[in-house]
Amino acid sequence: MPQAPDIQALKQKAFEFRKEILETLNLAGSGHPGGSLSAVEIMVALYFYKMQHRPTDPKWEDRDRMIVSKGHVSPVVYVTLANAGYFPKEELKRFRKMGSFLQGHVHVKTPGVEFNTGSLGHGLSVANGIAIGAKLLKKSFRTFCLMGDGELQEGSVWEAAMTAAHHKLDNVCAIVDYNQVQENGLISDIKNLEPLTTKWQSFGWHVLSVDGHDLSVLIAALDQAQATKDKPTVIIANTLKGKGVKFMELQAGWHGKAPNTQQLKDALEILERV
Amino acid sequence: MTEMIATRDGFGNELVELGKTNDKILVFSGDLEDATRAEYFKKAYPARFFNLGITEQDVVGTAAGASTLGFVTFATSFAVFLTNRAYDQIRMDVCYNNCNVKVVCSHAGLTVGQDGASAQCLEDFAIMRVLPNIRVICPVDNIEVCKATRTIVAENGPIYMRTSRAPLPVITQQSDPFVIGKANVMRDGKDVAIIACGIMVSESLAAAEILKGQGIDARVINMHTIKPIDKDAIIAAAKETGAVVTAEEHQMYGGLGSAVVEVLAQHQPVPVEMVAVADSFGESGTPEELLKAYHLKDVDIAQAVRKVIKRKK
Numbered sequence: 001m002p003q004a005p006d007i008q009a010l011k012q013k014a015f016e017f018r019k020e021i022l023e024t025l026n027l028a029g030s031g032h033p034g035g036s037l038s039a040v041e042i043m044v045a046l047y048f049y050k051m052q053h054r055p056t057d058p059k060w061e062d063r064d065r066m067i068v069s070k071g072h073v074s075p076v077v078y079v080t081l082a083n084a085g086y087f088p089k090e091e092l093k094r095f096r097k098m099g100s101f102l103q104g105h106v107h108v109k110t111p112g113v114e115f116n117t118g119s120l121g122h123g124l125s126v127a128n129g130i131a132i133g134a135k136l137l138k139k140s141f142r143t144f145c146l147m148g149d150g151e152l153q154e155g156s157v158w159e160a161a162m163t164a165a166h167h168k169l170d171n172v173c174a175i176v177d178y179n180q181v182q183e184n185g186l187i188s189d190i191k192n193l194e195p196l197t198t199k200w201q202s203f204g205w206h207v208l209s210v211d212g213h214d215l216s217v218l219i220a221a222l223d224q225a226q227a228t229k230d231k232p233t234v235i236i237a238n239t240l241k242g243k244g245v246k247f248m249e250l251q252a253g254w255h256g257k258a259p260n261t262q263q264l265k266d267a268l269e270i271l272e273r274v
Numbered sequence: 275m276t277e278m279i280a281t282r283d284g285f286g287n288e289l290v291e292l293g294k295t296n297d298k299i300l301v302f303s304g305d306l307e308d309a310t311r312a313e314y315f316k317k318a319y320p321a322r323f324f325n326l327g328i329t330e331q332d333v334v335g336t337a338a339g340a341s342t343l344g345f346v347t348f349a350t351s352f353a354v355f356l357t358n359r360a361y362d363q364i365r366m367d368v369c370y371n372n373c374n375v376k377v378v379c380s381h382a383g384l385t386v387g388q389d390g391a392s393a394q395c396l397e398d399f400a401i402m403r404v405l406p407n408i409r410v411i412c413p414v415d416n417i418e419v420c421k422a423t424r425t426i427v428a429e430n431g432p433i434y435m436r437t438s439r440a441p442l443p444v445i446t447q448q449s450d451p452f453v454i455g456k457a458n459v460m461r462d463g464k465d466v467a468i469i470a471c472g473i474m475v476s477e478s479l480a481a482a483e484i485l486k487g488q489g490i491d492a493r494v495i496n497m498h499t500i501k502p503i504d505k506d507a508i509i510a511a512a513k514e515t516g517a518v519v520t521a522e523e524h525q526m527y528g529g530l531g532s533a534v535v536e537v538l539a540q541h542q543p544v545p546v547e548m549v550a551v552a553d554s555f556g557e558s559g560t561p562e563e564l565l566k567a568y569h570l571k572d573v574d575i576a577q578a579v580r581k582v583i584k585r586k587k
Binding site: 116118121122125126129132133136137155167 | 300321322324326327329331332334335336337338339340341342343345347362363365366367370371
């Protein structure tokens with residue numbers, strides 16, 4: 001784990017990632033910008049600070065595992081992995097194209113992807129299974145699970161939440177990208193998750209609710225999660241769907257629509273340094 | 275007197291045997307290990323057994339996750355709960371990810387008995403075999419289920435195995451081969467081929483005895499693997515006998531009969547009659563009463579044979 005992370009450098013990465021996510025989506029002509037843009041800082045903090053991983057040896061047996069339960073945010077995942085060195089950035093141009101290993105939803109064909117996902121509410125059970133196996137093998141690697149907030153409406157998430165707490169899976173760290181918007185509107189209008197912190201607490205989890213766009217606090221939360229024993233930790237990352245592009249922020253219409261060339265141009269002109 | 279043992283018992287016992295030398299076997303249960311006999315494994319190897327509670331989706335997803343570390347993981351419950359309730363997890367986590375997960379379910383078919391329709395899974399073959407990557411098997415007796423359990427641990431990849439709650443007659447020998455995808459001919463015959471699985475194999479053998487008295491020489495095939503189906507055995511049976519009857523403790527649609535007909539229609543069309551549950555739910559009753567009421571007995575198979583023979587050219 002690197003000491004004293006260079007927050008300015010990580011912020012610069014986040015800025016570049018947003019640009020590349022938008023460009024990747026524009027070239028593909030379809031995909032999911034909203035939940036990708038909201039998860040940028042989470043992914044930067046994980047792959048460029050917290051996670052033990054080797055991009056040149058993706059199957060290294062002691063690597064930390066990352067299960068992307070919200071498999072539709074493939075753009076942020078692929079941009080992160082490409083920048084980490086798992087595959088050439090040039091491949092991003094083939095996102096969602098026939099024959100590419102960059103499938104619409106994350107797939108193990110992509111170096112660095114651990115598990116195929118795309119149907120919501122699956123990832124936490126899978127992460128728990130890995131964590132149970134790791135404990136049996138006396139391995140110290142950690143398993144992260146990136147979840148969407150709308151995804152928490154799936155009952156299977158809470159089945160898994162009970163399992164992780166019951167089996168004291170302190171090697172699991174769930175991260176909820178709480179960007180407030182799902183496909184057809186605001187979560188608070190459709191099926192409210194609140195009170196989310198106490199909900200997770202009542203399921204037996206150590207809960208950290210943080211600003212999901214502040215790299216310093218995200219990093220501190222990830223460290224705190226690792227230091228917490230006998231309980232799984234969930235980091236509720238409070239974010240904005242579409243973060244960084246004003247006209248996309250909190251707009252359900254940008255959940256699953258790629259920017260056209262004019263929209264890309266407009267977005268890049270106003271792209272915010274978070 | 276033929277020995278009667280439920281295939282769930284053989285599964286439970288064999289898993290304990292395998293656990294002695296293979297510490298990579300993990301068993302996950304949806305709080306029905308007493309009924310599925312996974313509890314034998316629990317008692318022998320408590321550290322490698324996990325009752326995750328009444329959460330079938332979580333059972334399958336967790337088993338899939340653990341398998342990525344090199345474990346052979348078992349997801350166990352009643353057939354109706356795992357294949358139906360956790361279908362999306364079996365599709366996505368197990369099949370799409372091609373995980374080394376064995377979905378082993380007891381309590382399939384009408385012979386679940388008194389619990390009634392809600393627990394009598396009659397669609398598992400259909401909904402499992404339509405998924406890519408998974409193999410679907412239904413052992414015929416206690417000897418075969420032990421071989422099948424050893425085989426599915428040795429074979430990499432997703433496998434669904436159906437076991438019975440009802441005691442089944444032991445009709446195979448230790449020396450009989452068990453190879454996934456290779457049917458076993460239980461009795462040779464030249465006039466008709468009865469292709470069956472599970473409890474219906476012994477009913478078919480009884481039907482063949484009835485038919486013998488009527489001058490009909492029936493071949494009986496134990497099609498223990500529903501997927502991949504043994505095309506060669508089906509085509510050979512059709513060529514050599516000219517008529518086929520299928521028999522299964524499953525819905526008429528989508529199961530063994532459908533799989534056999536898919537092969538025949540494309541490669542060797544012959545008259546076929548299907549003995550199966552005719553698009554209805556079951557009900558409470560003893561296994562024997564239910565098999566009679568839903569026309570899955572030896573006499574029903576014999577009647578289907580007489581009907582199909584009349585249709586032969």
